[in-house]
Amino acid sequence: MIAEALRSTDRLFQIIQILRRSSRPVTARALAEELEVSIRTIYRDIAHLIGQRVPISGEAGVGYVLGTGYDMPPLALLPAELEAIVLGAQWVAAHGEKELSRAALDVLAKVAAVVPPALQPFISVPSTATKLPLDASQDKDDRTNLRAAIRAGTKLHLHYRDQQGEVTERTVWPVVLGYSDTTCMLIAWCELRQDFRHFRTDRIQAVEILDKKIGEPRTRLLQRWKAQRTSELAKITSEAG
Known part of the structure; x- marks a missing residue:
């Protein structure tokens, strides 16, 4: 299960990410279902984040929102997020025109330059791969x-x-x-x-x-x-x- 694979710190980042991508209040139940943990765990995590001065507002039964003034370091990436970036960049590099292909490879190089050593293998030897184009398009x-x-x-x-x-x-x-x-x-x-x-x-x-x-x-x-x-x-x- 996802809950068994996520460390507590990773789950806190996940909660912030979910709140940041949503334009509406997110209930504890919705958070618990996405992260596959108990609602009680979500309540505890939300309390911990608020205690760390993360501007989360809301209450149980209504939902939570993240304050607009808050921002995480942009490359505090989880392994699955990094895999998503690598997979997307692989696809664009294979299927895009020259400008987009080069841009995709540049993105990977920039990400590789700043992620910690423990995450480097997700870029150098990724666990994902895209299907190559069936033909060379002339357009x-x-x-x-x-x-x-x-x-x-x-x-x-x-x-x-x-x-x-x-x-x-x-x-x-x-x-x-x-x-x-x-x-x-x-x-x-x-x-x-x-x-x-x-x-x-x-x-x-x-x-x-x-x-x-x-x-x-x-x-x-x-x-x-x-x-x-x-x-x-x-x-x-x-x-x-």
């Missing part, structure tokens, strides 16, 4: 331009080859790049279709970053796309049932 350089346009909130003009081989021109509002083991998708609002569309980046024949801002904040576009995807998936699940 990776274009992804750099796509990400730049997403960050800048500017429109794109695409020459896109569809599944039937027909090439069309589209002006789109880029929202996010979605990665899988074998493909990368540009999720965007298409002005022609007046709807969200998914464009495989290996089918984009040419891309031009336009000097025009997208017509809606990207955060709102992302929320709308997520809501649409959730609705579509729920419909598919309902029909399958």
